[in-house]
Amino acid sequence: MLLKTADFMNYDHLIVGGGIAGMESALTLGDMGYKVLLIEKEASIGGKMVLLSKVFPTLDCSSCISTPKMAATSHHPNVTIATNSEVEEIGRNGDGTFRVRYRRNCTFVDNAACTGCGECEIACTVSIPDEFNFDLVARRAAHIPFPQAVPKKAKIDLRGASPCSAACPAGVKAHGFVSLVRSGKYEEAFHLHMEDAPLPGSLARACYAPCEDACTRGDLEGTVSIRHIKRFMTDRYYGAHPEPEYGPPEERLDKKVAVVGSGPAGLTAAYHLARKGYPVTIFEAAPEAGGMLRYAIPPFRLPKDVVDRDIKNVTALGVEIRANARVESVQSLKEAGFDSVFLAVGSGEAWTMGFEGEDLEGIVDCMGFLRRAYSGRIGDLSGKTVVVVGGGNSAIDPARVSLRLGAAKVVIMYRRSRSEMPAHDWEVQAALEEGVHLQILQNPKRFLGKNGRLTQLEYLSMKLGEPDASGRRRPVPVEGSEALMDADLVVLATGLRPATFPFAGAIEIRRDETVNADAETLQTSIPSVFAGGDAVSGPSSIVEAIGQGKRAAFYIDRYLRGEPLDGTTFDERLPVMNKEAVIGRGPVSKREPIRVKEIAAGDRVKSFAEVEGCLSENDARASANRCLDCAGCSECHQCIRACPANAIHFDMRSEERTAEVKSVILSTGFRLFDPHEKPQYGYGRYPNVINAMQMDRLLSPTRPFNHTLRPSDGKQPNNIAYVLCTGSRDCSAGNPLCSRVCCMYSIKQAQLIMGALPLADVTIYYIDIRAFGKGYDEFYEQARGMGVAFVKGKVARIEEADNNDLKLFYEDIEGGGGTQEVEHDLVVLSVGLMPNKDVLKLFDNGDLAADPYAWVKEMDENLYPALTSIDGVFVAGTSSAARDIPDSILHAGAAAAQAAAHVERRRA
C-alpha cells in the first residue's frame, strides 16, 4: 500500500530501509497481522538486490526474484510504504514506544495519476549521472528510477530554485529557457518565457538581468549570458512568426478589467488576465503603447519594431489598447462598466528641482527630452552643447541620444563620485566610449539665459560629506567654487515622479506620490482597484514591473471570482540553491563567456541603429551549455507538456510527518567501498577501471549499454581482470573485515561474462577465495572448469596503456614471486561492503551502539540475533554486518520475529 495523505499515524512497527531485508521483515510482520510503516529514502523499494544481474550460486535472475517481493510488499494491506522519505529523528516515549519524525520529499509527480509511461524522460532537457546505474550512463532530471521500480512512478529531480530563476522578479524560468536553447528547442524556449512574461524581445535587450547577477557561473569565469540567449531565441521566433500564433481565448468571462497605462506592468497584467478570459481594455495617455519601452529606452538599445512585436503578444489575445486616452479618475472607469481597475501609470513625470532659471527655454526634463527626440520634435543638435544633470540610468540615455542628434559636446554632470553613480557601470562605459564627457562632483547652481533662452549654467564643485539615508555620502558644495559653462540644452535627469496625481483624491497615495498598495496583493484602498509597477515601487525596472503586472493579474482574478485574497500565495518559490555547493560538485572546465558583436563606438553615434548584436545559433547553444544546471531540473516544463496523464505539478512541496510506533527495525543496508580511496587503482581516472556494482549493471538485462561494453570506447572487452578485496581485509583502507560476498559475486560475474562475451578471458586476482556457503565451492570449481583464471596475487597498482588498456602490477604470491606486469582491457574492482553510518544518527539520544567497525551492534549475536542496544529497536540484513542475500533474508526473518515478540511482551 502506498502512503496517502490521510493515512493514520500509528503503526506497530517502523522499518527503515526497503531493501531485501526491509521488505522481508515488512512482509513477515504484515502477514502476522501487524501494521507496518516502511520508510525508504529512494524513489523505489528493492535496495541493491534488484539492480544486480543474477545471484550466486543459483544464477537466478536477481530482478526476477526481487520484483514479486517488491510487488507483494507494496500491495500488502498491512504494509504502508513511504518512498522518497527520510527519517529525521526517532525519539523514545516514556512508555517505551517511539515517535518518528520523517520527511516526504516532493517528487513533483502525482503518483495517483502517473502511469510510468516514461514520456517525461524522453522530453526532459537535463542530463544527470544515473545513480541507479552507478554513474555509467546519464538519466534525465525527470526519471523513473529503473524499469522494475516499485512504485513505478516518475520523479523530478528538482533540488531547489536555480539562482537565476530565483532572482527573476517576473518568475521567468531563466534556467529553463537556457536549458531549452542548449537542447536546440528554441521555440519551446520562447513559449516557456511566455508562460510568465509576454515581452521577451524588450527584456532581451533592456533588462538589467538580475538572473545574471545571481548566476553561479558568475563566481567562476563569468555569468551565463542569459539575456543574450533570450535575445537569440526571441529574435529567431519573431523572425519566423511576425504575428502571434494564437488568438483570443475561447472562453470569455463577463467581468471587465480596465488597465491604466501600457508600460510593462500594464501590458503584463492585461496579458495574464486576457489569457484567463477577461475582456481587458488598456487606456494609454500617450499616442502609442509601451510606456518607457517606447518613450524612454532609446531605439539603439531597444528598436521600436521589437516593442511593437512584443505588444502584439498582448493584443492578439483580444486586449484593446486605447491610445491618447488619459484617465483622470477611477470613478469614470467604474461608470464605464469596468469591474476592476489596474493602475500602472508608471513614474514618468518630472520633479521641479527649484534651480534658479529652471523655466528657461532650453531646459527640459529627461522624459520630456526623450519623448520629443523620438517624435522628431527635437531635431538636429549639430554644433550644440548639451549638459545632462544626474547620475542614474535616466541620465545616460539622453546623453547618448544627444550625441546621435549631432551634438558637438555632451556632458553628464553628477554631484557625487563615479562609484556612487546609480547608473549601471556598463551603461556609463558605453556612453564614455561614444564620447560623452563625465563631470563628477559638480552640480548646477543656476541657469542663465538671454531673451528667455538658456545660454549658460553656473555650477559648483562638490565634496563628499557624511553618508545620507541611502548610505551614500552626501555631496556638499565647495564654497566659492562657482564656475560658468556655455550650454544650449540642459536635460534634468534628476529623478522621476509617479504619474499618480489624478487619483490622489480617490485612493491612498504615499508622501513620495507612489500608490499605497498592499505589498502582496497590490490592492489599493479601493478593493476593486489594484496598482503596480513604478507607480507603486517608484522608478525600478522593466522586469520588476512585469512581475507586479503578473502578481496583480493573479489577485484581480481572485477578486473577480469572489475568492479571498489572503490564505493563498502567489508564485511560491523553492529555497534557492547554495552556489558554493553547486560549484563544489566537481571541477568545471574553463569556458569564457561568448561576447556578442557591437557596432564600434565611432560608428554607432552616427545613427539610432541597434548597438548590440545577436548571438549566432552555435554561439547561443554554446553559451547555454555553460549553465551548471544548479537545481538539477531546469523547470523547462517539457515534461508537463509531454505527460499524457497530467501528473506533473511544480507547485507540490515536501511534507513533514510524524508517526507513533511500538518497535523499529533498521534495515538501511550497506554502503559500497568507494575505490577513489585507493588512488593507485586509477578508478575515476581511467575509464576502464570500474567497480563490481557497475559490472553487475553491465551484465544485467536492464543494462545501461546495448551490450557488455567497456566504457572507454564501447568495445566488447576480451581480457578482463578482477581485483578482489578492494577495500576489504585492508587496514590501509580502514576496513580489516572480509566482506563475505566479493569472492562469490566476482565468480558469478566471471561465469556470466563467459556467456555474454564468449571470446573473453577472465582473470581473478585474489588473496584467498572464500566460498563458505551451500553450493559455493562447487560454484567456484565450476568457474575454474569454464576457464576462468585464478591468480593468487595482490594487485599493487594499475596504470593506463595507450589504447585505454590497463597495466596491472601485482605481487605474485603463488608463482615465481616478485612483481609481475600484465595487460587487460577492462579491470573490475571487487569492492567491499562498508557500514552505512547514517543509521547511527537516527536516534535523538545517540543510544544506538555501533561495533568497533561502525556497523550497528547486535548485543548478543549468538543467542538473540537482531537485538540492538535500544529496547524495541532491531536490525536486519546488512546494517549490522556484510551478508549475502540468503543470509540477509534469514536475518530479516529473525528481526521480524524479535520485533513481534517485543510488541507481544509489552501487550502482556
Added chain:
Amino acid sequence: MKTEGNRSLAEVLRDEMVMKDRIVGLLREEPKTIPELAEALGYPSHEVVLWVMALWRYGTVAEMKQGRNEEYFKYTLSASH
C-alpha cells in the same frame, strides 16, 4: 590515447544536449562505431560513449547487428528518427 585530466562526469553529460544533434547528423550519413564518431566529433571516445548510450537509452539511436569478429558495434538512428 590516455585519459589523464578527465572532465567531470556531470560536465560531460551536460554536453550531451548539444552534442546529440551532431551525433544524429553523423549517423544520418551512415552507421558508425564509437571510435568513428569520436574521430568525427574530435572528442575523447569515453565521452562519446556517454552521449551515445544516453541516446540509445532514450530511443534515438540503435545498434546494428554485429558480425562475429567485430569488437565494436555500429550505431544507427532508430526507426522513429
